[in-house]
Amino acid sequence: MARGRFISLEGGEGVGKSTQLRALAAALRARGHDVIETREPGGSAGAEAIRSLLLDGDAGRWTPAAEALLFAAARADHVAKTILPALEAGQWVLSDRFLDSSLAYQGGADGIGEAVIRQLHQVGSNGFLPDRTLLLALPEAEAAGRAAARDRGAADRFGARDAAYHARVAAAFAQLAAGDPARFRIVDSSGSAEDVTARLLAAIDDL
Numbered sequence: 666m667a668r669g670r671f672i673s674l675e676g677g678e679g680v681g682k683s684t685q686l687r688a689l690a691a692a693l694r695a696r697g698h699d700v701i702e703t704r705e706p707g708g709s710a711g712a713e714a715i716r717s718l719l720l721d722g723d724a725g726r727w728t729p730a731a732e733a734l735l736f737a738a739a740r741a742d743h744v745a746k747t748i749l750p751a752l753e754a755g756q757w758v759l760s761d762r763f764l765d766s767s768l769a770y771q772g773g774a775d776g777i778g779e780a781v782i783r784q785l786h787q788v789g790s791n792g793f794l795p796d797r798t799l800l801l802a803l804p805e806a807e808a809a810g811r812a813a814a815r816d817r818g819a820a821d822r823f824g825a826r827d828a829a830y831h832a833r834v835a836a837a838f839a840q841l842a843a844g845d846p847a848r849f850r851i852v853d854s855s856g857s858a859e860d861v862t863a864r865l866l867a868a869i870d871d872l
């Protein structure tokens with residue numbers, strides 16, 4: 666059986682990743698593909714347990730370094746237990762966030778550095794990368810507005826970050842995309858959800 670494809674959706678909070686992951690999965694299923702939807706942190710039993718450690722509790726619960734290690738450990742479990750077996754079974758895997766979130770948030774915005782995050786990913790997941798990474802781009806004010814309407818004040822450990830932090834994340838994502846144009850596509854996430862889904866489908870057409 667042909668190996669499936671691994672596609673990650675990336676971008677800041679509120680750009681529409683979860684919404685588009687569902688829509689993209691439905692569109693691919695309609696074309697006859699066997700698709701699984703997953704997310705990070707999480708996506709396997711072990712990684713979901715680590716997700717609770719990462720998202721619950723005080724903002725200062727972990728140092729940036731400990732946090733980077735926890736994300737890498739969760740990803741190692743997710744890759745080994747969920748993603749690779751699915752790809753080998755011929756399924757397409759869509760993930761809401763993957764390595765590039767660690768590169769942008771921990772590596773870029775938190776100052777750990779891209780090289781260290783890539784080393785952790787080498788150790789944890791053998792450097793495994795998506796076939797395509799779709800970076801959803803939306804002006805920060807619009808993304809913040811969408812996220813606030815969705816969350817209505819219910820924030821996780823990461824909810825209190827300021828605009829400067831989100832700007833560092835966005836800049837890091839843009840730089841990652843520029844550095845690997847074969848893997849990345851930057852997709853305009855403004856307008857209706859249906860329009861965005863059409864753009865995303867066009868951005869994986871070659872797969």
Ligand SMILES: Nc1ncnc2c1ncn2[C@@H]1O[C@H](COP(=O)(O)OP(=O)(O)O)[C@@H](O)[C@H]1O
Nearest residue numbers: 678679680681682683684811812815856857858
């Ligand atoms: N194209 C769109 N236009 C307007 N609102 C949207 C659109 N796509 C998603 N939303 C809404 O914006 C909020 C954030 O979307 P979500 O998919 O949860 O983003 P993310 O997973 O990137 O944080 C949700 O309430 C969602 O229903």
Ligand SMILES: Cc1cn([C@H]2C[C@H](O)[C@@H](COP(=O)(O)OP(=O)(O)O)O2)c(=O)[nH]c1=O
Nearest residue numbers: 677678679705706736762763766767770823
């Ligand atoms: C996967 C991953 C997520 N994160 C952060 C981004 C989010 O603030 C948080 C959880 O993300 P998530 O629940 O996907 O939030 P949203 O739907 O709002 O995008 O974890 C990292 O900092 N590093 C990572 O490697």
